Amino acid sequence: MIKINLLPHRQIRRAERQREFSLMASLVAIAAAAILFVSWSYVSAQIRTQQERNQRLQDEMVRLDKEIAIISTLKEQIKHVLERKQIVEGLQNDRNQAVQILDELARLLPEGVLLKSIKQIENEIELKGVADTNGRVASLVHNLSGSSIIQNPNLVEIQASNIQQDLKQYEFVLRITLRQEQPADSQAKQKPASPQG
Numbered sequence: 001m002i003k004i005n006l007l008p009h010r011q012i013r014r015a016e017r018q019r020e021f022s023l024m025a026s027l028v029a030i031a032a033a034a035i036l037f038v039s040w041s042y043v044s045a046q047i048r049t050q051q052e053r054n055q056r057l058q059d060e061m062v063r064l065d066k067e068i069a070i071i072s073t074l075k076e077q078i079k080h081v082l083e084r085k086q087i088v089e090g091l092q093n094d095r096n097q098a099v100q101i102l103d104e105l106a107r108l109l110p111e112g113v114l115l116k117s118i119k120q121i122e123n124e125i126e127l128k129g130v131a132d133t134n135g136r137v138a139s140l141v142h143n144l145s146g147s148s149i150i151q152n153p154n155l156v157e158i159q160a161s162n163i164q165q166d167l168k169q170y171e172f173v174l175r176i177t178l179r180q181e182q183p184a185d186s187q188a189k190q191k192p193a194s195p196q197g
Helices: 007-108 134-145 182-193
Strands: 113-121 124-131 150-162 168-178
Touching: 007 113, 007 134, 113 134, 124 134, 134 150, 134 168
Parallel strands: none
Antiparallel strands: 113 124, 124 168, 150 168
16 A cells, blocks of 8 residues: 655645734734725814814804894894884874964864864864854864864863954864874875876
């Protein structure tokens, strides 16, 4: 029988396996290191990106806080301006209202009636005057009843007094109320009168 010595062949084969194992272990270690490096780089990049986003958000929040503060001061200024505007409009309406009232009274005052005083308290006006007859006072009350800006004429008092021996005059106190819709009516009257282009 032939005897074959396989010992060197086994040693060579074992040495090759050890080399292959070492090579594979080195490749696995290098691959693991590469994966760890790539993973660490990716995570670091993500962290940096998120930190940059956070910083941008914080900067935007600071900017928005400043803008909100500016907006709140602007709202206060707008509120004050609107209050002033309402006051000015009220004064403008009152100024126009006085002119309209005086114009209306001048149109409706009958001959023989003289007004001594006109006093306005909110929407009520008190007229004091003299007339040469009772009929003139009644005519004034009738004229005021048909007014577009005045309503509810109320004769409070009328007194006869002698100026001369056979000449009398009648002092009266009359209260009237202004219509609430008067400014809207005056605007409606002004609109048709405006020229159309």
